[in-house]
Amino acid sequence: MNEILRHPSAEAELPTGAPVNMSRRGFLLGSAGVAAGALVIGFGLPVGTARAQDAAAKVAPGTRVPAFLEIRPDNTARLMSPFVEGGQGVFTAMAQIVGEELDMDPQSFVVENAPTGPDYLVVFGKMRITGGSMSVRTSYDTMRHLGASARAMMIEAAATRLGVPAAELTTEPGQVVHAASSRKVSYGELAGDALNLPVPAADSVKLRDPSQFRWIGKPVKRLDMYDKSTGRAIYGIDTKVDGMLHAAVQHAPRLGMTVASIRNEDVVKAMKGVHSVHKLDGAVAVVAERWWNAKRAVEALQVQWNEAGAEAKGKGIRVMPADFSTAAFADRLAKEPGAGKDAEKEGDAAGVLASAKTVVSATYHSQYLHHAQLEPPSTLARFNDDGSLDLWMPNQAPEMFQADIAKMTGLDASKVNVHSPLLGGFFGRHFLYKSANPYPQAIQLAKETGKPIKLIWTREEEFLRDPMRPMAAVRFRGALDETGMPIAIEAISVCEGPTEGISGHNPDKMDPTALEGLTGKDYAIPNKRIAQLYVENPTMLAYWRSVGNSMNDFLYESFLDELADKGGQDPYELRLKLLKDNPRLSNLLKAAGEMSGGWKRGPYTAADGTRRARGVGMASPFGSYTAAIAEVSIKAGEIVVHEVWEAIDPGSIVNPAIIDAQIQSAVALGLSQVLLEEAVYEKGVPVARNYDLYPILPPSRMPRVHARIVESGEKMGGIGEPGLPAIPPAVANAVSTLTGQRIRSMPLSHYTFEA
Amino acid sequence: MQLQINNKTHEVDADGDTPLLWVIRDNLGMTGTKYGCGLAQCGACSVLVDGEIVRSCVTPLDSVIGRSVTTIEAIETDPVGKAVVAAWVNHQVPQCGYCQSGQVMAATALLKQTPNPTEDDIAAAMVNLCRCGTYNFIKTAVNEVAGRKEASL
Numbered sequence: 001m002n003e004i005l006r007h008p009s010a011e012a013e014l015p016t017g018a019p020v021n022m023s024r025r026g027f028l029l030g031s032a033g034v035a036a037g038a039l040v041i042g043f044g045l046p047v048g049t050a051r052a053q054d055a056a057a058k059v060a061p062g063t064r065v066p067a068f069l070e071i072r073p074d075n076t077a078r079l080m081s082p083f084v085e086g087g088q089g090v091f092t093a094m095a096q097i098v099g100e101e102l103d104m105d106p107q108s109f110v111v112e113n114a115p116t117g118p119d120y121l122v123v124f125g126k127m128r129i130t131g132g133s134m135s136v137r138t139s140y141d142t143m144r145h146l147g148a149s150a151r152a153m154m155i156e157a158a159a160t161r162l163g164v165p166a167a168e169l170t171t172e173p174g175q176v177v178h179a180a181s182s183r184k185v186s187y188g189e190l191a192g193d194a195l196n197l198p199v200p201a202a203d204s205v206k207l208r209d210p211s212q213f214r215w216i217g218k219p220v221k222r223l224d225m226y227d228k229s230t231g232r233a234i235y236g237i238d239t240k241v242d243g244m245l246h247a248a249v250q251h252a253p254r255l256g257m258t259v260a261s262i263r264n265e266d267v268v269k270a271m272k273g274v275h276s277v278h279k280l281d282g283a284v285a286v287v288a289e290r291w292w293n294a295k296r297a298v299e300a301l302q303v304q305w306n307e308a309g310a311e312a313k314g315k316g317i318r319v320m321p322a323d324f325s326t327a328a329f330a331d332r333l334a335k336e337p338g339a340g341k342d343a344e345k346e347g348d349a350a351g352v353l354a355s356a357k358t359v360v361s362a363t364y365h366s367q368y369l370h371h372a373q374l375e376p377p378s379t380l381a382r383f384n385d386d387g388s389l390d391l392w393m394p395n396q397a398p399e400m401f402q403a404d405i406a407k408m409t410g411l412d413a414s415k416v417n418v419h420s421p422l423l424g425g426f427f428g429r430h431f432l433y434k435s436a437n438p439y440p441q442a443i444q445l446a447k448e449t450g451k452p453i454k455l456i457w458t459r460e461e462e463f464l465r466d467p468m469r470p471m472a473a474v475r476f477r478g479a480l481d482e483t484g485m486p487i488a489i490e491a492i493s494v495c496e497g498p499t500e501g502i503s504g505h506n507p508d509k510m511d512p513t514a515l516e517g518l519t520g521k522d523y524a525i526p527n528k529r530i531a532q533l534y535v536e537n538p539t540m541l542a543y544w545r546s547v548g549n550s551m552n553d554f555l556y557e558s559f560l561d562e563l564a565d566k567g568g569q570d571p572y573e574l575r576l577k578l579l580k581d582n583p584r585l586s587n588l589l590k591a592a593g594e595m596s597g598g599w600k601r602g603p604y605t606a607a608d609g610t611r612r613a614r615g616v617g618m619a620s621p622f623g624s625y626t627a628a629i630a631e632v633s634i635k636a637g638e639i640v641v642h643e644v645w646e647a648i649d650p651g652s653i654v655n656p657a658i659i660d661a662q663i664q665s666a667v668a669l670g671l672s673q674v675l676l677e678e679a680v681y682e683k684g685v686p687v688a689r690n691y692d693l694y695p696i697l698p699p700s701r702m703p704r705v706h707a708r709i710v711e712s713g714e715k716m717g718g719i720g721e722p723g724l725p726a727i728p729p730a731v732a733n734a735v736s737t738l739t740g741q742r743i744r745s746m747p748l749s750h751y752t753f754e755a
Numbered sequence: 756m757q758l759q760i761n762n763k764t765h766e767v768d769a770d771g772d773t774p775l776l777w778v779i780r781d782n783l784g785m786t787g788t789k790y791g792c793g794l795a796q797c798g799a800c801s802v803l804v805d806g807e808i809v810r811s812c813v814t815p816l817d818s819v820i821g822r823s824v825t826t827i828e829a830i831e832t833d834p835v836g837k838a839v840v841a842a843w844v845n846h847q848v849p850q851c852g853y854c855q856s857g858q859v860m861a862a863t864a865l866l867k868q869t870p871n872p873t874e875d876d877i878a879a880a881m882v883n884l885c886r887c888g889t890y891n892f893i894k895t896a897v898n899e900v901a902g903r904k905e906a907s908l
Contacts, residue, residue, distance in 0.1 A: 087851030087887045221847060228852030229843035229859055231787020231827030238786035246781065272770065290769070292777035374791045374799055374853045374886050424789070424853030425886045459792045657847060661892070665850055668888020691796035691884065699881055702890040 059118050061126070062142035065150045065199050067119040069098070071191035075174045077104055080114035082122045083135040084396060085224065086423030086430075087665070088720045089658035090135045092222045094143060096215045096654055097136070101147030101208055102154075103171040104187060106220050113420040116398045116413075129397040131431065131543065133622035133718025136654055140716060148205040150195070157194035158185050173214075219657030224422075236421040237378045237456055239392040244380065244452035245275055246291035247445050248298045251283045251464050254684045255435055255540065256308030256319030258282055263302040271297045278448055280441050281315075287449055291456055316434045317540070322684045324538050326368060326471070329681075333473035333494040333535060334363050340492045340531030343510050344519040347527030349479075352488035356479030360566045362559060364476065365745035366551035368679040369469035369544055370688075372696050375424020376462050379442035382452035388415040389446075393439055394423050396430045401439070404432055408440060427669070428543035433467045433502065435540060460689040468679055469544035470496055470537060472551060474518065476559045479527075484567025485577070488527035491518045491556065494535055497548065501541030505534060513543070517552025517725055520620055522585055523560070523578035539681070545669055549621040549725040551746075554674065557617040557729030558743060561736060571733060572599040572616050584649065584712055585625060589618065591647040591710050592627035599629070603738050606633070612642065615733025619725035624650040624717030628667075628726035630703075632734040634753045639735055641671060641703040646723060648707065651714040663707035663723040670727025672697035674746050756820055760785075761829035771817030775809075776800045778816050779826055787827035787856045791884070798883025801857035801864075802826050808864035808880075827856040835870075835900070836863040842896040850887035857883045862897050872901050 059067075062082070070078040079098055085091040095109035114120045121128045122139040151171060158176035159166040162183055170177050175186045187194075210216070227233040252258070259279045262268075268286065269277055273293030278285040284301050288294035308319040353359055379393040389411060395401045398418040406413040423430060430437075442455040457465070472495030479488040497514025500506070510532060512519070518530045544550055564571040572593060579585045593599040602613035610633040618627045628646040632639055644667050653659060676695045680687045688694035707723075732743035739753055758767045760783065769778050779788050779802070788811060791799035795810040802811045803825040830836035839862045842848075849855045858881070865872055865880035872880070877897055885893070 087849075089850070222849075224852065225844045225847055225849055226840070228849035228855050229840045230830065231785075231856040233852050234786070235789075235853060237790065240784070240786075290773075290777065290781045292769075292773050292781065372886060374789070374797060374851070374884065376790065423851060425851040427886070456790070459794070661847065661850060661889075664891055665888040668890065669886075672888075690794050691792050692794060696884060696886060697888065698884060699890040699893070700878060702888065705891060 061119060062122040062139065062146055063149070063199060063202065064119050065146060065153060066195045067117070068114070068146055069150055069195065071187045071195065073188045075108060075186050075188035077102075077109045079109050079111045080120070081111050082114055082120040082128055082139065083130040084113050084420050084423055085111070086130070086426040088662060089222055089655065090130070091224060092220060093136050093654050093658065095223060096220050097140060097143045098147035098150075100213055100216045101144045102150045103173055105173050106215050106223070108174065109223060111223060116402045116418050121399070128399055129431070131396050131428065132547075133624075133721040137623060137716040137718055140654075144207055145202055145205060148207050149199050149202070152200045152205045153194040153197045154187055154190050156197055157190045161185060161190065161193070216654050218655070220655055222658065233422055235375050235424045236380070236392055236394040237375055237424070239380045239419075239421060240454065241380065241382055241452045244382070244454050245287050245289065245449060246294050247285050247287045247442065247453050247455040248291060248294040249280065249283045249285045249438075249441055249455065249457065249461060250298045250301055250303065251461055252305050254308075254320035254322065255282065255317055255465070256312040257305040258308070259284055260304040260306045263304065264300070268297050268300050271300065276449060277301065278445055280444060282435070283441065285441060285445055285455070287445055287453060291454070295458060318538055320684050321538050324681050324684045326679070326681045329538075330365055330471060330473060333471070334365070334475075336494045336533055336535055338533045340494070340533035341510065342529060342531050343515050344528065344530040347488070349488045349490045349527040349529035352527045353477050353479050353490060356488065357482070358480040358566065360478045360480070360562055362476050362562060362742070362744060364474045364555045364559060366470075366472045366555060367677070367746055368471050368539065369673060369677050370463060370466050370679050370694055371427045371429035371542070371544060372691070372694065373423070373425030373427055373429050376457050376459055377429075377438050378454065378456040379437070379439040380452065380454040381439065381442040381446040383446055387411070388417060389443070390417045390419065391439060391442075392419040392421055393437070394426070394430045395420055396426060397432060400432050405439065405443070409443060427545040428547070429466070431543060433540065433542055436465050436467045436542070459691070463686055463689045463694065467540035467542035469550060470498055470501060470514075470541050472555070474555045478559065478563045480563060480567045484569050486525045486560075486563045486567070489525050490529045490531075492531045492533055493518060493552070494533045496535060496537045496541065497532075498541045498543050500534075501537060505536065513548045515552065516548035517619065517621065518556050521556060522582055522620060523575070524581060525578065545666070546621055546721040546724040549619055549721070550673065553617065553619040553621070553725035554728035554732065554746065557619075557726070558732050558736075561615070561733045562742065570601060572601065575616065575618065584714065585618070587712070588625055588647050588649050588710055589627045591708055592616070592629050592645055595645040595647060595706055595708055596629045596643070601737055610635070611738065613734045613738035615730045615735070615737060617726040617729030617733065619722070621722045621725050622718030623715065624648055624719070624722035626722055626726045628730040630727065630730035630734050632731060632738060634738065637753050639675060639731070639748050639753065641675070641701070641731055643704050643706070644727065644730070645706045646708070646726065647710050648722060649710040649712050649714070650717040650719055650722070652711055652716050653709060656709055659709055659719055660707045662719050664705050666721065666723025667705045667727050668697050668702060670724040671701065671703070671731065674728035674731045674748060675701060676747050676749050678747050678750070756816065758816070758820065758824065759822065760824045761826060761832075762823075767816070769816055772815045774812050775802065775814040775816055775819055775824070776811035779811060785826055785828050789853055789856055791854070796884070797854065798861065799854045799857045801860040801883060803860060803864055806864065806867060808861050827860060830859060830863060833863065833867070835867045838900045839863045839866065839896070842899045846892050846896040846899065848889055848892040848896050850889055854883055854885045858885065858893055862893070862900070865897070866900055870901065872897075872903070
């Protein structure tokens with residue numbers, strides 16, 4: 001058994017109870033005496049710190065096998081994933097990819113999130129985030145090479161062990177085989193030697209021929225199902241360390257405000273279990289023996305808040321105006337004067353629109369959305385005697401959090417140990433967002449109390465500080481020729497993109513995440529102009545599953561149906577015509593049509609007597625392509641979605657069962673958005689602070705979902721997000737067909753429908 | 756106060772109006788039961804009290820004294836619970852998994868009380884929220900344990 005080469009203090013201690021991300025297998029091993037988290041028990045050569053640091057200085061990400069793999073005597077593997085598992089199945093995908101090349105059954109893997117370090121910057125070989133549906137597609141080759149290198153090292157070690165040339169050796173799952181002498185040696189026996197060998201040069205290892213894949217491309221069972229079905233899975237909110245105290249916060253009602261005074265601090269200090277009361281930046285906190293006591297006490301604090309001063313701007317936060325309302329802001333976006341800046345331009349849209357006989361104009365809206373992941377944010381922070389700081393917190397980018405914390409605390413980054421537990425959903429919530437992550441508060445409280453602190457935000461505090469998916473108003477114009485074909489389209493999106501919202505607006509650049517889904521459409525409309533008219537939001541913005549596409553494909557694809565109607569064309573047939581020179585997307589749309597039993601727009605009367613209609617939508621997000629058809633009816637004034645058929649072409653795939661699950665999941669979130677969700681602000685505060693007033697899709701609104709993977713063999717695309725964007729327009733277009741009422745905004749719960 | 760959880764009696768030092776959820780998580784250190792909303796909206800905190808499903812985030816501690824509480828940690832000691840877990844794994848139900856303790860508890864309560872549920876029974880009992888949208892997988896798994904043929908998916 002070798003040990004995983006990593007920063008020693010990062011691994012020194014895991015929360016008491018169970019280690020982070022401990023799987024059942026790990027747990028069993030742990031019980032059997034091999035402590036999965038305690039890597040001081042090493043069977044390989046001890047790895048000196050100097051060697052580790054030396055190697056770290058010039059490491060090529062994703063190449064140093066011992067930083068990723070530990071093979072145990074019982075022939076199980078422990079794999080450090082550069083990507084965090086938050087439901088998307090990436091731990092299993094990583095085991096499949098590495099296992100395929102290593103020649104080891106993915107089911108014998110235990111996968112954990114890797115600590116921080118240069119080894120794990122495998123996204124395009126230079127960075128590490130879990131987002132943008134990038135994990136598998138950007139690291140696929142790297143992780144295959146890693147597995148193949150490990151296999152080569154096993155063979156090399158076996159050659160020495162057996163005293164035969166490496167060329168005479170082959171592998172079977174989990175063992176090296178010398179056919180000539182009928183001898184076999186398990187990886188578990190070889191690991192101690194093998195993983196201390198130099199990693200072979202990348203070009204010297206041979207990758208497996210894809211036609212011989214046993215696990216890649218197959219519906220390999222996920223590795224985390226049992227733990228997640230029995231409450232054993234450990235999330236950030238579940239972590240604990242000895243001696244920790246619990247904390248709860250009350251944020252200022254509007255971002256930017258600061259604490260002036262607390263009127264009843266002494267009364268609250270005397271409340272049961274209360275350890276201390278703290279003033280934070282724009283918040284107050286109570287530390288207590290138990291979280292419930294902390295929560296109760298912090299809510300009892302009567303705080304006098306100061307209005308935001310000039311200093312708020314320097315903190316990179318946005319001051320929430322006292323009169324902010326989303327309704328007024330939507331109105332302003334729709335009416336904001338200006339033609340915007342070109343993002344995509346072909347032909348002469350303005351000229352054609354000016355001279356065309358038939359022009360269709362409409363303004364569409366998208367809404368603010370909450371992530372509403374079920375696990376509320378938390379951070380466990382502990383200062384250690386050696387001056388280092390351990391943090392357990394949900395995050396999609398450990399090195400970025402580490403750098404920010406180093407800057408904030410003045411600690412060297414090597415002293416900041418970021419642990420990344422399983423995520424109880426993320427959908428974009430756990431990137432580095434100013435004012436929206438609890439760790440600065442937890443660190444301050446740990447410093448002020450001298451104790452480890454676990455801070456949990458209530459759902460109410462989360463909905464107060466959750467940064468949101470941007471809202472936009474898009475002014476569309478389309479021109480039709482005499483046959484009803486679109487010949488020009490113009491979309492001016494009045495909005496702020498999430499990236500410029502987070503990282504700052506640069507007037508000389510465009511934010512592609514503002515417009516993706518308006519841009520990048522493949523329809524052959526000869527004249528087009530897609531533009532952005534930038535308007536800064538008074539709210540904090542964020543990435544939300546499928547980012548710009550989450551709204552823009554709704555906006556574009558719904559307007560395309562308006563053009564179809566105006567031109568007297570069937571919307572499905574129109575799309576086929578506009579894609580006739582694009583075989584990949586024509587195939588995909590036809591696949592969706594075929595899955596649904598042949599395109600049928602309606603309205604029609606279904607077997608159960610309900611009046612139904614179908615709508616279609618397409619999207620090209622994150623390197624993949626989708627086409628979706630939805631069937632709807634109306635019951636008691638509410639939209640019922642009966643069926644969704646969605647075809648996805650991600651080029652090539654790793655796990656079809658996980659893709660099916662991700663399509664189901666993306667459909668659910670897309671439906672949730674189009675049917676129910678909107679974060680509304682009035683008088684500077686969010687109206688909803690919990691799921692009672694911010695409903696998310698309940699089981700009763702979930703349709704049957706039929707997913708089909710169309711593997712075109714093109715470049716591998718993303719999976720986690722691409723299933724979402726085509727859903728809202730498919731539903732909205734179906735509703736427009738059924739009711740004759742044009743749907744130009746979400747959610748549909750704002751509309752009144754006749755039964 | 757003495758609290759009966761998973762067939763063990765625990766001495767608990769907490770006010771009677773403390774939600775059962777936080778007694779389970781913080782006083783007893785069992786973290787399988789989850790906090791999602793604190794308002795009985797999401798169901799992530801579902802546990803069994805005398806076999807009935809309750810949302811522990813709004814269940815005061817003193818209301819369960821003298822009653823028998825079952826959490827996800829002991830679910831497999833119950834034959835129906837064990838079958839539910841097996842179906843969850845078999846159908847690969849969880850994604851992020853955060854709501855699934857509550858979902859498994861809800862399914863177990865349903866199937867213990869109504870071993871042969873109708874589709875309406877299932878819809879009425881399985882109301883917990885799942886942000887990952889695993890609802891169809893949940894339905895399939897519940898149907899399997901109930902031995903119900905599902906309307907074709």
